[in-house]
Amino acid sequence: MKTATVADLRNNFRRVSSWLEHGETVQIVKRGRPFAQLTALSPKHQARKAPKPDVMARLKEVWGDRVFSLEEVEEMRAAEREGEEG
Numbered sequence: 001m002k003t004a005t006v007a008d009l010r011n012n013f014r015r016v017s018s019w020l021e022h023g024e025t026v027q028i029v030k031r032g033r034p035f036a037q038l039t040a041l042s043p044k045h046q047a048r049k050a051p052k053p054d055v056m057a058r059l060k061e062v063w064g065d066r067v068f069s070l071e072e073v074e075e076m077r078a079a080e081r082e083g084e085e086g
Contacts, residue, residue, distance in 0.1 A: 001027045
């Protein structure tokens with residue numbers, strides 16, 4: 001088991017995180033006494049990135065291949081403005 005001080009965490013975190021990435025457990029020492037232990041998360045507990053939504057597929061699902069005319073767009077905008085006011 002590796003040992004690091006609280007100051008090491010602050011000043012040399014890159015080195016400490018490297019130990020964790022290589023599977024080491026790190027004992028944290030504060031004022032000469034063991035204070036805590038750090039271990040890396042198992043892969044199943046690590047954060048996963050959420051998939052980005054497919055906006056274009058959703059638009060196609062809702063509207064299909066529909067193309068609005070300029071007049072239709074103006075009517076929709078006018079209806080939205082009326083809804084906001086009243």
